[in-house]
Amino acid sequence: MRGTAVRVGAPLLLGVLALAGWEVLVRGAALPAYLLPPPTEILGQIRAIWDGLVDATRATGTNALVGLVVGALLAVVTAAVAARVTWLDQMVAPLVAAAAVVPIVALAPVLSNMFGATSETPRRVIVALVVFVPVFLNTLRGLRQVSPVHRDLMRSYAATPWQVTRTVTLPGAVPFIFTGLNIASSLAVISAVVAEYFGGLQNGLGSRIASAAAQSGYARAWAYVAASIALGLLFYGFTLLLERAATRRHTG
Amino acid sequence: MTQDRLTVPATATTPTSGGDPAVRVAGVDKVFTGRRGQVEALHQVDLVVDPGEFVSLIGPSGCGKSTLLRLVADLDSPTAGTIEVFGKSARRARLDQDYGIAFQSAGLLPWRSVADNVELPLRLHGADGATRRGRVAELLEMVGLSEFAGSFPDQLSGGMQQRVAIARSLAENPRLLLMDEPFGALDEMTRERMQSELVRITSETGAAVVFVTHSIPEAVFLSHRVVVMTPRPGRITGEVDVRLGDQRDEDLREDERFFAAVTAVREALHGRPTPASGAHGRDLR
Ligand SMILES: Nc1ncnc2c1ncn2[C@@H]1O[C@H](COP(=O)(O)OP(=O)(O)OP(=O)(O)O)[C@@H](O)[C@H]1O
Numbered sequence: 001m002r003g004t005a006v007r008v009g010a011p012l013l014l015g016v017l018a019l020a021g022w023e024v025l026v027r028g029a030a031l032p033a034y035l036l037p038p039p040t041e042i043l044g045q046i047r048a049i050w051d052g053l054v055d056a057t058r059a060t061g062t063n064a065l066v067g068l069v070v071g072a073l074l075a076v077v078t079a080a081v082a083a084r085v086t087w088l089d090q091m092v093a094p095l096v097a098a099a100a101v102v103p104i105v106a107l108a109p110v111l112s113n114m115f116g117a118t119s120e121t122p123r124r125v126i127v128a129l130v131v132f133v134p135v136f137l138n139t140l141r142g143l144r145q146v147s148p149v150h151r152d153l154m155r156s157y158a159a160t161p162w163q164v165t166r167t168v169t170l171p172g173a174v175p176f177i178f179t180g181l182n183i184a185s186s187l188a189v190i191s192a193v194v195a196e197y198f199g200g201l202q203n204g205l206g207s208r209i210a211s212a213a214a215q216s217g218y219a220r221a222w223a224y225v226a227a228s229i230a231l232g233l234l235f236y237g238f239t240l241l242l243e244r245a246a247t248r249r250h251t252g
Numbered sequence: 253m254t255q256d257r258l259t260v261p262a263t264a265t266t267p268t269s270g271g272d273p274a275v276r277v278a279g280v281d282k283v284f285t286g287r288r289g290q291v292e293a294l295h296q297v298d299l300v301v302d303p304g305e306f307v308s309l310i311g312p313s314g315c316g317k318s319t320l321l322r323l324v325a326d327l328d329s330p331t332a333g334t335i336e337v338f339g340k341s342a343r344r345a346r347l348d349q350d351y352g353i354a355f356q357s358a359g360l361l362p363w364r365s366v367a368d369n370v371e372l373p374l375r376l377h378g379a380d381g382a383t384r385r386g387r388v389a390e391l392l393e394m395v396g397l398s399e400f401a402g403s404f405p406d407q408l409s410g411g412m413q414q415r416v417a418i419a420r421s422l423a424e425n426p427r428l429l430l431m432d433e434p435f436g437a438l439d440e441m442t443r444e445r446m447q448s449e450l451v452r453i454t455s456e457t458g459a460a461v462v463f464v465t466h467s468i469p470e471a472v473f474l475s476h477r478v479v480v481m482t483p484r485p486g487r488i489t490g491e492v493d494v495r496l497g498d499q500r501d502e503d504l505r506e507d508e509r510f511f512a513a514v515t516a517v518r519e520a521l522h523g524r525p526t527p528a529s530g531a532h533g534r535d536l537r
């Protein structure tokens with residue numbers, strides 16, 4: 001009990017202290033608002049535009065979620081096939097390695113042209129592409145970790161390749177898939193927000209941040225940034241919970 | 253650990269009489285080619301195991317016992333020579349599921365419960381749910397782990413895991429059991445109990461067994477025949493016919509003939525001439 005209190009309380013306390021320090025510093029030094037508005041002002045904005053904030057968060061969150069689910073599913077399936085089919089692996093692996101260093105959000109304007117500026121699709125495609133990379137790479141690594149005794153066992157049972165995948169390879173890769181998902185969940189929110197900076201629909205957090213900043217609504221921009229942070233934490237926490245649920249079965 | 257007797261399933265097969273031997277290994281060499289040159293793991297190995305016969309392989313570490321077992325199981329293929337299992341190629345026998353195997357390490361799937369591990373071969377080979385449940389209950393009772401059906405492997409001790417692996421190897425009533433030091437991780441008491449259970453199971457099901465061990469008393473207690481191997485290159489250098497009869501119980505462990513056979517195996521292992529004793533030792537060098 002006390003452990004939990006410390007684990008939750010300590011970072012909370014640190015956060016409050018940091019916010020207080022920020023407030024004092026900004027007010028004391030009389031920093032201009034475009035540089036850094038004080039937290040109380042941001043909080044006031046959050047209250048003032050609450051409904052709009054919720055709508056924007058929902059729009060961006062939906063894009064991030066759809067992209068995350070589609071990208072992760074695609075990545076796991078592709079990795080499962082690549083682990084079995086050598087030529088596919090040799091074809092896909094360099095492409096994914098290349099994709100890992102390409103700033104995929106940079107595709108946003110191009111995709112906007114492809115799907116039209118009134119569509120959510122380009123943003124979801126970007127999120128899916130960004131998510132695909134870490135999930136694919138981690139899953140593939142996990143799929144290659146089959147222990148020799150398990151391989152021998154399945155061979156002694158004359159198991160079909162699909163039986164081996166289902167009973168040994170995939171379950172063994174689950175912890176690796178979650179490592180990929182943990183990375184991907186944060187990336188999904190970041191890329192969903194950033195993709196909105198490049199035009200298209202004006203309904204999400206990213207486009208609101210951009211337009212607030214352009215209209216000198218600095219505290220409002222920060223309110224949307226705070227919502228993005230909350231959304232990112234929500235996604236990360238959700239995948240952690242998923243991981244717990246999936247791995248609890250064999251630890252307790 | 254509450255269970256003391258093994259229940260042998262009603263579906264047990266009877267010993268195969270006549271016909272092909274359970275295992276026939278003829279002129280087998282196995283050379284591993286690694287980065288640091290070649291290792292001759294087996295050199296000109298010949299071995300015949302009759303149906304229903306219990307044969308132990310004993311010898312120092314690295315003499316190729318596991319390698320020989322893997323070749324019989326068709327988990328690896330010999331560099332030279334032939335291996336037959338029930339008159340078929342080792343591969344055919346593997347595809348026909350003619351053997352059950354227990355490895356040196358338990359090799360349980362950590363994400364499956366004890367019951368799900370034991371039923372794995374049955375599930376893979378399409379047994380229906382009711383059959384699987386019945387058989388799993390039977391097998392877990394046999395190894396004294398009924399209360400742990402729902403546990404996961406990392407909640408069991410090493411010895412308990414090994415017993416789960418043994419139950420799994422027996423799941424489909426194989427005519428041939430291949431066992432690589434299955435009792436190595438067990439404490440002495442459990443070990444002796446498991447030995448007695450194994451003797452009973454195999455004499456009642458008529459399964460042939462190839463059993464790898466480092467323990468001379470274990471080999472003598474269990475086997476009809478003990479095969480002695482030496483390393484570099486791994487080959488069979490001696491054989492002891494134990495012939496302690498099928499009435500092997502706890503009293504046997506303190507019997508005159510038991511000690512004589514232990515001595516015979518020990519001398520075969522150390523390469524000394526075997527004196528005339530109750531057991532028949534043969535030097536094959
Ligand atoms: N996959 C492999 N690649 C290369 N060398 C191998 C391989 N498997 C076994 N060997 C070598 O073959 C020899 C026999 O190994 P094996 O595992 O059969 O011995 P063992 O009698 O079972 O020993 P232990 O009693 O320690 O289990 C050893 O020298 C080992 O290094």
Ligand SMILES: [Mg+2]
Binds near residue numbers: 318
């Ligand atoms: Mg070995």
